[in-house]
Every structure is written in C-alpha cells, then in structure tokens.
Amino acid sequence: MDRHLLPEEIDQLLDGDVGFGTAPLKMHVRACATCRAELDEARALVRQLEHLPHFVPSTVFADRVLSQVQVFVPWHVAALDTVRGWMPRTRTARAFAWTGVGSAAVVLTIVSLFLLTRLDAVIFSIDLAVGRVRAAVGSGLADVVAAFFGNAAVHAFRTSGAIGVWVALTLLLLFAAVTARAMRAVVAGPRRR
Amino acid sequence: MTVSHSIELPSSYDLSTLPDADVATLAKEGREAAFRELVHRYERPVFSLIFRMVRDRETAEDLAQDTFVRVLNHIDRYRPEFKFSSWLFKIANNLTIDHLRKRQLDTISIEGSPHAQTTAEAEATSVDVRSHDESPLEEIESRELGTAIERAIAQLRPEYRSCILLRHVEGRSYEEIAATLDLPLGTVKTYIHRARHELREALSHLRT
Numbered sequence: 001m002d003r004h005l006l007p008e009e010i011d012q013l014l015d016g017d018v019g020f021g022t023a024p025l026k027m028h029v030r031a032c033a034t035c036r037a038e039l040d041e042a043r044a045l046v047r048q049l050e051h052l053p054h055f056v057p058s059t060v061f062a063d064r065v066l067s068q069v070q071v072f073v074p075w076h077v078a079a080l081d082t083v084r085g086w087m088p089r090t091r092t093a094r095a096f097a098w099t100g101v102g103s104a105a106v107v108l109t110i111v112s113l114f115l116l117t118r119l120d121a122v123i124f125s126i127d128l129a130v131g132r133v134r135a136a137v138g139s140g141l142a143d144v145v146a147a148f149f150g151n152a153a154v155h156a157f158r159t160s161g162a163i164g165v166w167v168a169l170t171l172l173l174l175f176a177a178v179t180a181r182a183m184r185a186v187v188a189g190p191r192r193r
Numbered sequence: 194m195t196v197s198h199s200i201e202l203p204s205s206y207d208l209s210t211l212p213d214a215d216v217a218t219l220a221k222e223g224r225e226a227a228f229r230e231l232v233h234r235y236e237r238p239v240f241s242l243i244f245r246m247v248r249d250r251e252t253a254e255d256l257a258q259d260t261f262v263r264v265l266n267h268i269d270r271y272r273p274e275f276k277f278s279s280w281l282f283k284i285a286n287n288l289t290i291d292h293l294r295k296r297q298l299d300t301i302s303i304e305g306s307p308h309a310q311t312t313a314e315a316e317a318t319s320v321d322v323r324s325h326d327e328s329p330l331e332e333i334e335s336r337e338l339g340t341a342i343e344r345a346i347a348q349l350r351p352e353y354r355s356c357i358l359l360r361h362v363e364g365r366s367y368e369e370i371a372a373t374l375d376l377p378l379g380t381v382k383t384y385i386h387r388a389r390h391e392l393r394e395a396l397s398h399l400r401t
Contacts, residue, residue: 011386045393048342049361054237055244057254062232065261066225073223081224 005035014042070188213277220268228265235278236261239285242358246289247296248347256292260285279373282363286355286374293351345395353388360385 005013009025029035073081088094115122142154157164208216208230216234219227239260244253264271264281271280346354355374359365367385371378 007386007390011382011389014389041393042389045389045396046361049357049392050364052342052362054241054362055253057236057240057257061236061240061254061258062229065232065236065258065265066228068258068262069228069265071223071225071228073225077222077224 004032005029005038010035010039010042013039014046214273217268217271217277218273220265221271228268231265231277232261235281238278238363239281241362242282242355243285243289245343245346245358245362246351246354247292252292256288257285259288263288275372276369279365279369282359282365283373283375290351290355341396341399342392345392348395349388349391353384353391356381356384357388357392 005025005028012022013025013029029039088097142157145157146154157168160167208219208226211219213231213234216227216230220231236257240253240257243256243260244250247253247256260281264284271277346357349357352374356370359370359373360367365373367378367381370376370385371381374381376384
C-alpha cells in the first residue's frame with residue numbers, strides 16, 4: 001500500500017473488523033508510523049469514552065417511576081405468588097414442609113379409602129349435615145331479611161320458593177358486577193391521563 | 194394480552210439472574226418485582242445517556258422518568274424477539290431529541306436582549322447561568338461534566354452524541370444503534386465516524 005490509511009480504514013481497524021480486507025491495512029499500520037500514531041490516538045479516545053462513568057439518578061427515582069406505573073396483577077398470579085411466599089427459603093425447611101404435606105396426604109388417602117368402604121353411612125351423614133346447614137342458613141337469612149325488610153318479606157320469600165331465591169341471587173350478582181365495573185373504572189382512571 | 198412462554202421464577206425471587214426478555218415477560222404478567230428490576234437495571238444507563246444529552250440533572254431525571262413510565266405502562270406491547278434495552282433507549286432518545294428541539298425553539302440569548310441599546314440594558318436582560326444552590330453531588334457532576342471529553346461530547350450534534358454514547362459508553366453494535374435510533378446503518382456509521390473525528394479535533398489541544 002503506497003498511501004496512508006483513509007479515515008474509514010482507521011475506523012475499520014478501530015471496530016476490530018476482521019476479514020481479508022483488513023489484513024493489508026494491519027500490515028500497513030505496522031510499517032507506517034504516521035498511520036500507527038493516528039490509530040493509537042483513535043484507540044485512546046475510544047478507551048476514554050468506554051471508561052466514562054454512568055451517572056446515578058436520585059435515590060427515589062425508582063419509587064417515583066413505579067408510583068406512575070399501573071401494575072395490574074391478575075388474581076392467578078397473585079395467588080401463585082402468595083403460595084410461593086409461604087414456601088420455606090432453606091432447603092432443609094422445604095424438605096420438612098414436603099415431608100409434612102406428604103404425610104398429611106397419605107393420612108387423608110387412608111381416611112378416604114376407609115370412608116369409601118362405608119359409603120352408606122357417609123351418604124347418610126352428609127344428608128344429615130346438609131339438612132342441618134340448610135335449616136341454619138335459612139333461619140339466619142330469614143332473620144336478616146326480617147331485620148331489614150320486615151316479616152312480610154320473609155313470608156313473600158317462603159311462598160315464592162325457589163323462584164324468589166333465584167330472583168334475589170340474580171339481583172345480588174348484578175349489583176356485584178356493577179360495583180366491580182365501577183371500581184375497575186376508578187382504578188384505571190390514572191392510566192388514561 | 195398474549196404471553197409467548199411461561200417463565201420459571203427463581204426460587205429465591207432473584208430476578209437479577211434472568212435475561213431482560215424474561216423479566217419483561219414477568220412484568221407483562223403483572224409482577225411488580227419485575228417492573229422494579231427493569232428500572233434497577235437501566236436507570237443508570239438511561240439517566241446517563243439523557244444527562245449527557247441535556248446536561249441538566251433535573252431535566253434528565255424528568256425525561257428518564259417519562260421514558261420508564263411510558264415503557265412500563267405499555268409493557269404489553271413489548272415483543273421478546275427484540276432487545277428490551279433497544280426499545281428503552283429508543284424511547285429515551287426520542288424524548289430527549291424532542292426536548293432538545295423544543296428547547297432550541299425556546300432558547301433566549303444569555304448575553305441579554307438583542308434589542309438592548311446600552312451595556313447596562315444588556316446586563317439587565319441577560320441570563321445568569323451560574324447555579325447558586327448546587328448540592329455537593331451536583332457540584333461533583335458539574336466538575337465531571339466539565340472534563341475535556343465531556344465538554345467535547347457536549348459540543349457534538351445531538352444525533353452524533355446519541356450514536357457515539359450508545360456505541361462506546363453503552364457498548365451497542367452498529368445494527369442495534371440503527372434499530373434504536375431508526376436510522377440506516379450507513380448513516381449510523383457516518384455519524385460515529387464524524388463524531389470520533391470531531392472529538393479527536395476537540396481534544397487535540399491536550400496532546401500538544
């Protein structure tokens with residue numbers, strides 16, 4: 001090569017380009033003091049740039065950012081995280097926990113198998129329990145309805161039977177849905193700013 | 194919202210070991226720790242890039258904050274096949290360039306009103322650029338920014354400045370810079386070449 005390197009060729013060497021094209025450039029740099037000095041100078045500049053420090057924002061920067069970010073955690077993620085939060089951190093504690101859970105599972109399986117062999121008695125007991133719970137819930141509900149709407153409402157409920165219960169349940173669900181929607185709109189409000 | 198793949202959380206909740214794309218996917222799933230991790234990872238590079246562009250701590254913090262708020266509030270738009278950091282730097286650069294353009298429009302002469310008739314009038318309308326209430330940290334930063342190389346970077350055109358900072362301070366490849374700044378690869382190479390040349394010229398007095 002009978003000339004000095006062009007600026008682009010210096011850049012090629014600076015960027016560490018490889019290939020057939022760079023071999024004669026490298027050879028020239030070894031032989032030419034002017035080009036070698038220029039390349040060294042460019043390399044020194046790059047080194048200086050690469051050693052420039054990062055500046056640090058204020059300590060409250062992350063909190064300020066996160067206070068403006070709308071984080072919507074789906075219920076299944078929250079539930080999973082809660083379960084993960086209960087998991088012991090150390091390996092030994094986890095081993096103990098798994099042993100405990102495993103033992104409980106074995107005991108429950110044995111009890112279930114035992115109950116399956118006495119299915120008639122189990123069904124009778126369940127029927128009895130359901131009947132009692134139903135009576136207790138009905139009586140409690142009647143007390144609540146009587147307290148809020150009077151004995152006439154209790155009588156209307158009893159006479160309307162299942163239809164009355166379904167109407168009340170539908171109204172309750174509608175009320176819950178409207179409330180949930182309103183709360184969601186309130187929460188999403190800042191995001192639409 | 195679609196999640197391309199499910200990420201296995203490290204048992205100790207140490208997100209620092211996960212690559213950016215996985216942390217971003219966890220953020221998409223609504224995990225606050227993932228949002229915090231992304232801010233923690235990039236607050237310094239993003240703030241430094243903006244600070245070196247605007248040379249004002251308060252403005253740099255505001256712009257960096259805007260950058261993160263925009264990115265994290267639209268994390269559902271992030272596609273894991275692209276580098277998260279490129280997306281973040283793209284937003285940071287766009288906001289900063291917009292700010293610089295706006296500031297250029299708003300700029301008034303620090304020498305005083307061009308309509309001033311006397312020296313006294315010019316002095317009365319001039320802007321005092323010295324800060325009287327710099328904190329010790331800001332003083333240190335002012336001194337840091339006052340070094341020859343920082344001063345030389347500050348003299349570059351904003352486009353050159355973004356390119357050279359991304360290339361040599363953040364260690365990005367030419368292709369990444371082109372994608373980040375929405376510029377053709379050839380333009381990025383030219384900008385970096387010119388920036389290096391201008392920096393060498395600006396620092397030449399130190400070699401003599």
